[in-house]
Amino acid sequence: MALLTLAEAKAQLNLVGDSDDTELQVYVDAVTPVIEEFIGPVEPRAVVEQHDARGGRRELVLRTTPVLSVTSVQPLLASGVSYAVDGLVLNPDTGEVRRRDCGWFRGLLEVTVQAGRLDVSPTINLAARMLVQHLWRTQRASRGGALAGGGNDYSVSEPIVGLGYAVPNRVLELLQPYRLPPGVA
Template identity: 35%
Template sequence: MSIVTLDDAKKQINIPADATEFDDEVQAYCDGITAVIEDYKREVIEPRTIREDIEHAGRSGRCFRLWSVPVISLTSLTSVTGSTVWDVSPTVLRVNSNTGLVRVLSGPAVRGLAEAVYQAGYQTIPDNYRRGALVALQHNWETRRGAAGGGVRNGVVGPEEVYDPRWSYSIPRKALEWLGAPRPVVG
C-alpha cells in the first residue's frame, strides 16, 4: 500500500500515463516513500492491521497505550494464554485514536501480557501528506535519474536540492513544508 498512486507519481515525475517501462520502479518508489513519510511523521498513514503485545504491570490495569497511531479501531484484545478475551466495544474499552490511549471502562482489568489487534492509519489520507509524499518521491527519483527521468544524472533544480554527502536526506525541505511537524514522541 502507498500514500500515492502509481498514476499520481508518474504525473509528478513527468512520465506519460501510457508509458509502462518504469512502472515497477516507480511503484517501488511509491511504496518506499510511504515508509519514509511514516517514519518522519511518527504515525501510520496508510491504513493497515497492527498486532502488538501489551504488557501491563501497573496496579489498576485500567489503562494502556497502543503505539501505532492514529488508531482507527480496536479489533481484539486477548491474553496470550487465551484465558481472557476482552469485549472491545467502545462502552467497554474506550480508545483515544490520536494518542492510542485505551481506558478500560468496565469488565476485567488488563494485566500481564495480552495481544492487541487493531486498525491504524488514516481512513482518508490528508491531501498535504499526499502532496508532500509526491514532492519527496520526485526528489528521490530526480537525484537518482535526473530531472529528465531517462537515466541522465543532472539532478534537481534549486539551491536547497544541491547534494552534499554531509547532509544526505530523503525528504527535501519543500516536502517537509507540506507534511508539517512530526507527531510528538510519547514516553
C-alpha cells in the same frame, strides 16, 4: 487506499507514456514507509502489540498511532481475561485505550488494532509526491553533477542528523502537523 498512486507520481514528474512505469512504481512503493516513519501508518493494516498489565493498569498506551479501531484484547496466558472491544474507549490519535467501566487491565495482553487513516490528506499526499520527485531527480543527475531539469532545487546542503539526504526539508515541513509525538515510532 494508497498513499500515492503511479498516476499521481507521473503527474508530479510530468511524465507521459509508460516507459518509466516499472521503475517509477518502485519509487512510489518506497515512499510509504519513509512517510510513515514520521507520521505513523497511513495505509490501514492490522497491528498486533503485546502489553504487560500484570500489576494492573487503568489504560493501555498503544505504540502504533493513529488507530482506527481496537479489534481484540486477549490474554497471552490461558488463565488471563479477555476484554470486549465494545467495552473499551480509544483515543485514536494518542493510542490510549481505557475500559468504559473504569476498571483495570490485568495480565499479559495481546492487543490487535486496525491502524492507519481512513483517507490521506492532500498535504500528506503532496509530501509523498515531492519525496518521489526528489528521489527521482537526484538519481538522474548528469555526468557534470547537475540535476535533471537543471538547477539545484533538490540539493541539500546539510542533512538532518540521522536522515542523510533522502528526505528534503520541504517534505518534513509538510509532514510537521501530522508528526508522531516524541517517543512514538
